Amino acid sequence: MKVAIIGAGAIGAVHADAYRELEANLVAVVEPVEEAALQFAQKYGVTPYRTLSELLASPDRPGAISICTPPFTHRELVEQAIAAEVHILCEKPMAHTLEDAGAIYAAAANAKTLFATAYCHRFQPEIERMQALIAEGKVGAVRTFYNSFSGNQDDIEKRWFGRKKLSGGGVIIDTAIHSIDIFRYLCGEIAAASGTMTTLLGSTDLGVEHTATVGLRAENGVIGTIDCSWKTPNDSAVVRISGSEGTLNFDYSDAGKITFQPVGGTTKVIQVAGANRFVRELAAFIEAADSGREARTGAFDGLVGLAVVSAVYRNTSTILFTPPARVSAGQAVS
Numbered sequence: 124m125k126v127a128i129i130g131a132g133a134i135g136a137v138h139a140d141a142y143r144e145l146e147a148n149l150v151a152v153v154e155p156v157e158e159a160a161l162q163f164a165q166k167y168g169v170t171p172y173r174t175l176s177e178l179l180a181s182p183d184r185p186g187a188i189s190i191c192t193p194p195f196t197h198r199e200l201v202e203q204a205i206a207a208e209v210h211i212l213c214e215k216p217m218a219h220t221l222e223d224a225g226a227i228y229a230a231a232a233n234a235k236t237l238f239a240t241a242y243c244h245r246f247q248p249e250i251e252r253m254q255a256l257i258a259e260g261k262v263g264a265v266r267t268f269y270n271s272f273s274g275n276q277d278d279i280e281k282r283w284f285g286r287k288k289l290s291g292g293g294v295i296i297d298t299a300i301h302s303i304d305i306f307r308y309l310c311g312e313i314a315a316a317s318g319t320m321t322t323l324l325g326s327t328d329l330g331v332e333h334t335a336t337v338g339l340r341a342e343n344g345v346i347g348t349i350d351c352s353w354k355t356p357n358d359s360a361v362v363r364i365s366g367s368e369g370t371l372n373f374d375y376s377d378a379g380k381i382t383f384q385p386v387g388g389t390t391k392v393i394q395v396a397g398a399n400r401f402v403r404e405l406a407a408f409i410e411a412a413d414s415g416r417e418a419r420t421g422a423f424d425g426l427v428g429l430a431v432v433s434a435v436y437r438n439t440s441t442i443l444f445t446p447p448a449r450v451s452a453g454q455a456v457s
């Protein structure tokens with residue numbers, strides 16, 4: 124099956140590297156910025172096209188595409204690809220608005236071809252192992268989930284990520300959307316979501332949040348706390364699950380293992396064979412497209428991500444807190 128990448132940017136290159144490693148038949152890239160298109164085409168030995176329509180009308184017409192463009196472009200690209208009966212792996216977030224995500228879900232539900240939402244962390248071997256251990260009862264009844272995806276993303280706010288009309292928001296829609304999906308995978312469906320966030324960086328208001336905490340509650344009562352930031356100097360990428368029998372912890376900076384601390388016992392290391400999550404994600408996409416199987420994360424998972432993100436944006440602590448007045452000794456308290 125011929126494969127093409129839509130969007131020759133950062134994640135487009137990650138998808139192209141993964142297709143190359145999988146020896147997939149990557150034939151084309153769609154990219155409106157000429158220089159980026161030519162560089163990408165040369166690097167990966169593919170033909171550049173300016174638009175998806177041009178690609179679909181060409182001899183390189185693919186059977187599957189990776190949509191690796193900013194979120195505001197996803198809906199139009201998805202609708203075009205579905206009309207052309209092309210399989211789609213669409214980068215997260217599925218769209219920049221809940222409305223567009225709903226339209227994509229409706230189109231995908233009636234499509235003859237596969238739609239997969241690119242939630243790559245489901246393909247991180249250590250996360251998969253945590254899910255299997257939780258299912259086996261290793262941690263007992265799950266009580267809490269903690270995840271941090273924080274670091275310093277220099278100048279991210281100067282790209283489309285910082286323009287709400289194009290991105291739909293800041294670090295919550297961009298980064299915590301991964302965390303929300305990991306929470307659903309490990310803990311269950313989400314029943315409540317809220318958050319605290321800031322758009323202020325020194326004296327500048329970025330207009331989108333760069334740092335936030337998201338609180339989740341699953342239908343089964345598991346409580347999740349997510350820290351996400353584009354502007355903390357030290358990177359942190361951790362997933363931790365605590366239950367009645369112990370705690371599982373995975374630190375992405377220490378890949379190849381997770382730890383288990385049983386209640387009242389000493390911490391044990393569980394070795395996990397490492398693998399590139401993107402290569403695994405794209406392999407699963409091609410396999411599902413070839414075999415007619417469903418995607419591990421489909422359009423519904425993409426839509427749920429947007430629904431939770433929009434609930435968080437509605438339920439952030441923007442209501443100003445009025446601190447109680449201090450009183451001096453002898454002063455009457457009103």
Ligand SMILES: NC(=O)c1ccc[n+]([C@@H]2O[C@H](COP(=O)([O-])OP(=O)(O)OC[C@H]3O[C@@H](n4cnc5c(N)ncnc54)[C@H](O)[C@@H]3O)[C@@H](O)[C@H]2O)c1
Pocket residue numbers: 129130131132133134135153154155156159174175190191192193194196214215216241243282283297
């Ligand atoms: N899964 C992950 O870990 C991960 C990581 C980074 C980005 N992403 C997601 O991938 C998407 C792209 O992010 P990025 O960091 O690669 O952005 P980017 O800005 O580096 O690249 C996007 C590219 O798409 C091109 N483009 C814009 N409109 C287009 C169109 N209509 N057709 C074809 N190309 C078009 C742009 O010119 C640009 O070259 C976003 O949805 C982002 O959230 C996912």
